[in-house]
Amino acid sequence: MKATLDALQRDAEGLGELRLMEVCGTHTVALFRTGVRDLLPSNVRLISGPGCPVCVTSQGYIDAAIEAAASGEVTLCTYGDMLRVPGQRGSLEALKARGARVVVCYSIRDALKYAQAHPKEQVMFLAVGFETTTPASALAVLEAARLGLERFTILSGHKLVMPAIEALLADPQADLHGFLLPGHVSVILGASPYRPLVDEHGLACVIAGFEPQQLIDGVARLVAQIKAGAPALENVYRAAVRPDGNPHARAITQQVFVAEDTEWRAMGVIPNSGLALRDEYAHFDAFKRFSLSLGADYDPPGCLCGQVIQGRVQPPQCPHFGKGCTLTQPIGPCMVSSEGTCAAWFKYARRA
């Protein structure tokens, strides 16, 4: 590891500021938690992109979920991370305390189990997450169909990584030199979908895992590519990521979901960037069952989460960071989610 760090230091020397983006919340946290950020050359800047599933979820979705829980019609099953995101009418956590049926689940399987055990309740699962979580949602829908669960639905907020990256790069102000590509997502996607980042955008790209050695290898290879002036698509996470990913998981996802235009927090509607249930599974679609629609997206006043998820602003630049907005009193989702960029900075790097 020392050798890699030394090589990285040498390669980075004299290259000016190198702006590398990671687009996976788990990477963001691991880079802080392992201390890797602290060991990188001073001109290597890691920027967190739209990689935290809760953070990229539009405020309209959050409000729709809160509305559904407040109606008393449904039992809302959700990942714990969604619980505390503030919406127009407070958070799900506050609603739960006031008696709304909100059940915290660790996976969609829990929601399915809950639905089986409570056949009289309308059970709605808040299905958010990227390519890593969608196969589980697809399987759950298939399982619900097999079991004939009449009152189980999902509110699909599932999103796709590549369209968001493309949208970021379409911004002429995006000034990036490379991407540290997400290990978990790539287990499903494989490597080939990232090809355009190299071929069309000329960016350095490395798929990496989450151990310190993986993270350092990833950054070292990115810097080596940049130094050599030879952007390429590399994979240092071969133990888990096969070139063609997991076709079986993708097939199940495709069987149940179809890509659609979807609104992201602060990034607007990105073409074909979200997943909706196919018509065959409309029965399990909470939007249809409860005639829910997404309201407007907005950031809480003064909150820069929308800028943070696009890597335009680093958390300490937000006027609320560490003052009005803390882990105990979060203003925006980036401070709420355990994978949020603001939460990671606050937990691991706030020294004042």
Place this chain on the structure above:
Amino acid sequence: MSQVLMAHGGGGELTRQLLVERVLPRLANPLLNPLLDSAILERPSGRVCLTTDSFVVQPLFFPGGDIGRLAVCGTVNDLTCLGARPLGLSLALILEEGLELETLERVIDSLARTAEEAGVPIITGDTKVIERQRGDGILINTTGIGVLPEGLDLRPARINAGDLVILTGVPAEHGLAILSVREGLGFETALASDAAPLNGLAAPLLALPGLRFMRDPTRGGVAGVLADLVEETGLSVEIEERALPLSPIVRHASEMLGLDPLNVANEGKLVIVIAPADASTALARLRAHPLGRHAAIIGQIKPSTPPLAELITAIGGRRIIQRPMAEATPRIC
């Protein structure tokens, strides 16, 4: 009759039957046996310590323990942390209507075994029943009374820069074991809660003049205690990730769940702060005890402004350690 009825809490014949047949024989000891309205203890020499803790856990039984074992350990350990010798515990049971009596008996059996292990009797108690759906099967409160030897003063104010920090064993086992059964993660056979009474482990340290502070890192994990230390002393603490006594299974399970083992609950560990002169003696005494085999010096108290808890990571980076916001939950992706 195999389940708890509302009448079991009514104070009448059924209450008496429940106690006499199912609870008291399991807990019998000379202080409890008279069944007076209060337990009577001889006046001990030294100062008296009093602590209380309530126990709500799902599931009631988990690998390595159950709510009964926790109810003894939690309170005994809170007394232990101040250096007090526990004299006895009160036991308040709140039972949910419909609870299987057999389940109650298993919990009381475990509670009795743990009390015996700790050498601390249950000396008084109470039982109430609440309606179905209003509780989690069994809720327990225990209050512990203990005696603090003269001259012993374990408080954060006595901590100095340069003192060493000891962790008495593998962190995160309790929280991970609970999560693994709740979630069916398949670690069930390998992961067990560390729930244990720690008075025996701590006793040989009390004579060491350099012993400054002990605290059991329960719900907030080791990180929570380190954050307490920083806030209560105004000093910094620096922990070496490489020195943490992590087991392969704890490493693996934490990684899979995206959890930091420092943030996960323990029920059978102590974080100890001790002067350097006594550290190796303390470590040897801890390691000689079955509950302290993996004890390790994990870090040091540092003078610095601002006061911070920091981790020197395995690869030599630095990052901050903070008290977790709430119970640690697994990540989404």
